[in-house]
Amino acid sequence: MNDDARPAYDALLRAGGVMETGRLVSRYGKAAVSRMSALARIRTGPFLTFIEGTTDIARRIAGQRGGVVTCLSAAECHGIPVVGRPPRVVHLAVPHTRSRLRGGPATDGIRVHREFRPIGVDPARPWLADLPTVIGRLITCCSETQAIVALDDVLRRGLIAPGEIPVPARGPGSGRARRAVDRASPRARSIMETLARLQLEDAGIGPIEVGAEIEGVGEVDLLVEGLIVVEIDGRQHDTDPGQVALDRQRDFALRRLGYIVLRFSTRQVLARIVATVVREALGRFGGLPRPLRVPFTGRRVHAWDEEEQVARVEGPGWR
Known part of the structure; x- marks a missing residue:
């Protein structure tokens, strides 16, 4: 050298x-x-x-600069999914009273979040912000889509209750954060399902029932306007003979009840065609009578999540 x-x-x-x-x-x-x-x-x-x-890059930068890893940089540490491109900078939280970082001014490699609330840290990892701090910052910093995907995940897993989400009353990103909280659903069970739902909502299609429970069938991913069942299929729906047979059985039962069934692959969701296809189906079948819903007495069936990693690797940037 x-x-x-x-x-x-x-x-x-x-x-x-x-x-x-x-x-x-x-x-x-x-x-x-x-x-x-x-x-x-x-x-x-x-x-x-x-x-x-080199591992623990965010942790090392936090140690050098005297901050706490937060926001998008902390999401993976807490197992929170982030769609789109991973952050290329390290997000650090510091008290708002701090005038500068350790070692000098911040460079383009750091995004500094000066927090007015106390910065909670993970008990086992003091270099990492705790979940409420991370969620509170993430929903104001990142895109609305990224925020909703993250909120759907932590609400579904019961890591935070809806009333415990720290939503700022004002300031940059506060309006986007409030919209994300309003649109989040604890019944969403996968990244792809959330992205499909957001495409429908953004297109003005609805009402949409998440995780609708239908007697004789079980739980379906999305039920649109009480008529169209939208199912999001991972790779195993094409490759596992048992899963293929179960899908056909469920589709047959749904059609007998009067529902229209539309299935989308992960790549079709990422191609953002869900709203277009559903709108066309509503135009063709929207005049049909809605199936009669009876009280659900079966066991809740969880969705399949094997394809979620595709969203993190192949999904477009949602900034």
């Missing part, structure tokens, strides 16, 4: 294998950082520079 690149590389090692690119460049120069990256197993992006194989 060139002598002029060695100090930058040594600093990266001392920092645990990750630093903000802006800090490295300001200290050692762009040329040195570029040569270091070309000669070692280092990835240099516009925001962060790290040695390949």
Whole structure:
């Protein structure tokens, strides 16, 4: 490695294998950082520079800068799904009274959230904000779609109650946060189902019943205008013979009761065709009488979640 690149590389090692690119460049120069990256197993992006194989990048940045990992950067640590592109910067929470981060001003590698509320931390991971803090910040910072997907997940798992969601009364993102809370559903059971529901709602189609329970069939993903059953199918619905047979049996039972059944794959949901297809079906069959709903006495059936990871990897950015 060139002598002029060695100090930058040594600093990266001392920092645990990750630093903000802006800090490295300001200290050692762009040329040195570029040569270091070309000669070692280092990835240099516009925001962060790290040695390949480095883990807990957000945790290390938080330690260097004296903040607490929050928002989108903390979602994965809490098992909260995030659709679209993963965050390319580290989101840190600091008290609003803090005038600056440890080590100097923030660079483009950090998004600083100055919190007026006390910052709760995870008891086992003091570098990580606790779930209420993360949710409260996430729903104001990210897109409405990302917020609703996250809220559907934590509400379904009972990690937070609707009345416990910290919604800001005013300030940037407060209106978007309130809309996300109003649209969230504890009965949603998968990312794809949530995305399909949002496409329908955004198109003005409804009413929509989430996790509708139909006697003789069980629970269906979405029931639109009391007539059209929308089911979201993962890969096993095509590859598992037992699942294929069960789907056909359920579809037959639904049709006998008078419902119109529409099935969508994960890729079709990501292609955003759900609202168009459902609208066409309503135009063709919307005049049919609605099936009579009788009290449901069966066991609630949970949805299939095997394809959720596709949304995190292949889903479009929802900013």
